[in-house]
Amino acid sequence: MSTPLQVTARLRDPVTTDDHVRGPADASVTVVEYGDFQCQFCGAAYPNLHELLRQRADTVRLVYRYFPIANVHPYAERAAETAEAAGARGRFWEMHDWLYEHQDQLDPVHLSLGVEQVGLPPDELNAEVEGRNHADRVRRDFVGGIRSGVNGTPTLFVNGVRHDGGYDLPDLLAAVDAADNA
Amino acid sequence: MSDPNGLIQPGRPAPGFTLPATPDGGLVGPEQFRGRPVVLAFYPADWSPVCGDQMSLYQSAAPVFDQYRAVVLGISVDGIWSHRAFAESRGIEFPLLADFEPKGEVARSYGAYMSNGEAARALVVLDPAGTVTWSQLSPPEVNPGADGIFDALDQLAADRKVMTG
Numbered sequence: 254m255s256t257p258l259q260v261t262a263r264l265r266d267p268v269t270t271d272d273h274v275r276g277p278a279d280a281s282v283t284v285v286e287y288g289d290f291q292c293q294f295c296g297a298a299y300p301n302l303h304e305l306l307r308q309r310a311d312t313v314r315l316v317y318r319y320f321p322i323a324n325v326h327p328y329a330e331r332a333a334e335t336a337e338a339a340g341a342r343g344r345f346w347e348m349h350d351w352l353y354e355h356q357d358q359l360d361p362v363h364l365s366l367g368v369e370q371v372g373l374p375p376d377e378l379n380a381e382v383e384g385r386n387h388a389d390r391v392r393r394d395f396v397g398g399i400r401s402g403v404n405g406t407p408t409l410f411v412n413g414v415r416h417d418g419g420y421d422l423p424d425l426l427a428a429v430d431a432a433d434n435a
Numbered sequence: 436m437s438d439p440n441g442l443i444q445p446g447r448p449a450p451g452f453t454l455p456a457t458p459d460g461g462l463v464g465p466e467q468f469r470g471r472p473v474v475l476a477f478y479p480a481d482w483s484p485v486c487g488d489q490m491s492l493y494q495s496a497a498p499v500f501d502q503y504r505a506v507v508l509g510i511s512v513d514g515i516w517s518h519r520a521f522a523e524s525r526g527i528e529f530p531l532l533a534d535f536e537p538k539g540e541v542a543r544s545y546g547a548y549m550s551n552g553e554a555a556r557a558l559v560v561l562d563p564a565g566t567v568t569w570s571q572l573s574p575p576e577v578n579p580g581a582d583g584i585f586d587a588l589d590q591l592a593a594d595r596k597v598m599t600g
Contacts, residue, residue, distance in 0.1 A: 262582060322495045324526030392498075399496050404580035405488040 262402025262415035268316050273345045276306055276314030282412055282429045285316040287398040289406040290333060290352040291326035291359055298407050298420035299353040305425045313429050317349060318394040320406050328359035330391065335364060337387035338378040339371060347371045442546045442557050442572045449473075449561045450544040455515045456508075456530035457522045463508065463530045465561055472505040472568075472591055473561040474584055477542055479553040479575050481513045481521035481531075489556075489578045491525045496581055503588040508532055511554050512539050549575070560587040 264285055268274070286302065288295040306315055319337070321329035332352050339348035351367045352359065358367065365375040381387060398408065402415055409416040412432045418424045443449070453464035465473045478489060490509050493500070500507055509531040513521070518531040534541045534554065542548040547557040558579060560569040569587035573579040 262580065322491055324494045324528075325491050395495075396499055399492075399499060399581050400585055402580045402582040404578040405492060 262404075264410040264413045264415075265401045266397035273317045273340055273349070274314055275317075275346055277311065278314070280312055280314035282309070282313045282432045283316060284313060284416075284429065285318060285410040285413075287318050287320035287394070287403045287406060287408045287410075289319075289321050289326055289329045290336070290349075291329040291356065292322070292406040293356070294405075294420070295407045296353055296356045301420055301422045301425055304422055305429065308426065309429055312433055317345075318398060319391045320395055320398045320403055320408070321391065322406060328364075330388075331361070331382060332359050332364065333391045334382045334385070334387040335368065335378055337390050338381045339368070339373055341387075342373060344371055344373060348373075442555070442570050443559060443567050445567050445569055447567045449475075449559070449565050449567055450541075451565075452541045452544070454510070454532040454534055454541060456532045457515070457518050457527070460515050463532055465506075465508065465565060468506045469565060470563050472503060472563060472588055473565075474500070474505055474507045475545070475557075475559040475561070476507060476509045477545065477547040477554040477557040477559070478509060478511050479549070479556060480511055481517045490521075490527050490531070492578070493581060494525065494527045494529065497529070499581075499585065503585075503592065505588055510534050510541060512542065512552065547572075558584060560584060560591070562591055 268283060268285065302315060306313055319333040321333050323330045336345060336348045336352060339345055348371050351371055355363065355367060365379060368375040368378050401410070407420065411428050416428050418428060449465055451464065451466050453462040455461070456463035465475065476489070476493060493507050507529045509529065512534050514535045515533045518533055521527070522531055539548045539552070539554065542554040545557070545559060547555045549555050556573045556575050556577070556579065558571045559567055562568045568591055571579060571583050
């Protein structure tokens with residue numbers, strides 16, 4: 254049982270109704286992102302993914318899964334659980350966007366302000382996060398990611414295959430167009 | 436680039452060794468952990484961005500390694516002081532072993548030493564008895580992730596069930 258060089262990693266947890274999805278349900282290309290809200294590379298990819306969805310509005314949908322690397326990013330888990338608490342109220346993507354647009358303000362005080370800006374009750378969400386109500390979900394995403402070959406953040410899977418290229422817009426467009434034509 | 440004899444293969448007994456390790460420089464080696472699976476993660480160097488990712492990733496996956504009762508040991512030719520600073524900056528709590536003097540001796544014994552003087556990026560999984568059960572060599576610039584390791588640990592658990600069941 255020895256593995257040759259450069260095995261292509263594949264997504265093992267299929268997209269389900271529990272997932273946070275942005276874009277058309279019948280999209281021909283599904284991009285699954287494993288991300289960490291405190292990761293600067295995820296922050297750099299965020300506007301490009303936005304633009305990708307705008308330019309390929311009919312063909313591409315984005316799925317976001319949590320992959321906090323807590324030992325390096327002390328606020329990442331809390332941010333993820335807050336996003337999940339927002340998701341339980343139908344505001345996942347608003348919270349997701351706020352987090353990536355305020356990566357230097359993820360400390361608990363500023364995070365509460367962000368929750369308020371998204372239009373949710375900060376004390377209520379804070380209590381859920383303190384109670385670790387959403388920790389299992391975040392962990393489930395993380396474990397599924399590590400079993401699928403997530404090797405850092407962000408890691409994208411395009412139609413189930415790990416994207417080992419860059420995260421600039423041209424790289425992303427090329428990757429989804431190739432998957433669409435495959 | 437790597438050892439001409441290649442990386443150690445499954446079925447071979449793992450060469451025994453101890454090396455100074457984080458956090459306190461005490462000697463650590465795989466034989467201390469007989470009865471548990473051991474993951475040896477050879478990597479080229481502390482501080483290079485890919486390495487940081489790989490070791491940080493393994494730290495963040497510590498709860499999953501715990502489920503398998505698996506021990507992770509990171510090994511490079513860096514000295515203990517570099518390892519300490521690196522571990523501290525990335526929050527790495529599992530031992531990082533310094534294959535520093537004689538340089539790369541342990542990496543060589545596993546066929547995981549490169550002619551540029553660094554350890555190769557190589558993963559070796561040992562079963563609880565200390566036999567190599569899986570190994571994988573990656574290009575130095577590619578973070579191999581952990582999926583291959585967990586597949587090997589699953590296989591180990593399944594094999595044990597068959598033997599005892």
